Amino acid sequence: MPIRAFRPEDADAVVTLARSCARGETDFVLNPLWERPEELFADFARHRIRPEPHLLVAESALGVEGAVGFLRPPEARTAGLVCPIVVSERRGRGLGGELLRAALQHAREPLGIELLSAAIGVRNRAGYSLLTALGFRATRQHLLLRLAAAPAAPRRPLTAGLEFAAARPADADAVLALYQRSGFAFRDLAGTRAALADPQRAVAIARLGERVVAVIELETHWPTRPWVSYVGVEPELRDRGVGSTLVAWALAPLFQHGARSALLLLSPGNRTAVRAYEKVGFRRYRVIDVLERKL
DSSP: OOEEEOOGGGHHHHHHHHHHTSSOGGGOBSSOOOSSHHHHHHHHHHTTOOSTTTEEEEEETTEEEEEEEEEOSTTOSEEEEEEEEEOGGGTTTTHHHHHHHHHHHHHHTTTOOOEEEEEEETTOHHHHHHHHHTTOEEEEEEEEEEEOSSOOOOOOOSSTTEEEEEOOGGGHHHHHHHHHHTTOSOOOHHHHHHHHHOTTEEEEEEEETTEEEEEEEEEOSSTTSOEEEEEEEOGGGTTTTHHHHHHHHHHHHHHHTTOOOEEEEEOTTOHHHHHHHHHHTOEEEEEEEEEEEEO
């Protein structure tokens, strides 16, 4: 089947495919997780790239029957795989393999990608088999948690004097220091300032006196389904309700203004964080395997 570059008019068909792969555990893929065309374009805009060079579609006389692609910052050598998605009538007939082979070639040249990662549900055996057959290897596992209603209000933290507020530009140094102490992926001061200024992110903090003791960053490029990017709490205040209260405080206004759910990824071994999110109303939605391949 002919495979070509994505065009904007393909968005409806690709989103229909994506929706079909997000509802059941046996065919779940984390990317793409698009429910509307606006979400597709917002995802690429968030990475500061266009979908046309990074998405491929398989097209027959019946229309678009499959898609595959990549998400990455501009010119990055590592990328997340938009896993092969195929109309139900074509599954098990080799189209997913055709798409993935075309994607691997496209990743090498012209995109210059050197490392790919893919995330699929642990019960997606067909997807797992396809990826491993073409050289992907499992590296880690994550829980995908979902909040399906407005956040519950946890009991107040066991710390008097806490105040919650949206982070300001003047908080950048304190936010970065707490981010680094929490052991998250590398970010510098410029990146922190950019996050605080980004209209598609919301950063909130908890203060104790003049000290920033907790921080949350939300990605809001999908207004109806915000993502919790990270939550950091000073070690001496963990397990005291500070993080869960901040999460509820930051998410509540988003639900008041149209959000229908919220999502986040975390390690299954981080039981303290799982308990904190459960207090807010998050529940396990999917278990995700992450696979990687060097090119």
